[in-house]
Amino acid sequence: MIFETHAHYDDEKFDADRVELLSHLLRENNIGNIVNVGATFKGCKESLALAEAYNDVYAAIGIHPEEIDEINEDVIDWLRKNASNPKVVAIGEIGLDYYWVKEEDQREEQRLWFERQMDLAEEVNLPVIIHSRDAAEDTLNTIRKYNNRHVKGIVHCYSYSKEIALEYVKMGWYIGVGGVVTFKNAKKLVETVEAIPLEAIVLETDCPYMAPVPHRGERNSSIFLSHVAEKIAEIKGVSVEEVEKVTYQNALTIYDKANKR
């Protein structure tokens, strides 16, 4: 069975078949637990509602770096209050995304709310899910600081070098690997998967985005994670069953509230 560590089933692209997928179709296709990740404030509320409606679904709550226009201390209070919900397993997705943001003051604003939410994760004793794009150095520096304060987590949709990945692994962090690993131009991510131990990898879709080959460009769902597991098995020279088993255990270790339930 596969642990889906990062999905967005609240997305409108699932309006037609969300109930079918979450009530039985995913389970029938070898998917066990699912973490639905909030990115906007609305997405956080919807993640929580899905986690409350379906036994296998858990929620992560946090505000994405591209959505920080909507964050304020009231939102932080809401996150704090709901972090104690037994089905909330992480704060996320939070982080830094410099891709569209060139102005230093806007990047500073992202760093401020990233750290504010890392402080919250430390306070409520939850792991974090990190979104990071074009911000390798600032992300690693922030995570180092909080790692010293015992905050752990997953670097989701990992896109940096294998050297940086090994820095995270050394700290006991996890690397989220999804559909990109199956793409023809995924050389960097394939090298990363080669370099890090299976014990540091978790499987994720980021669905409805990032569908793996042979479904590239289609709407993604957790069902397609089988292709990601197969690719990782091929790279590591182990069986698909081994990849599923080890990454499942990894996910339960980092999302330990799902483990205790």
Ligand SMILES: [Zn+2]
């Ligand atoms: Zn995401």
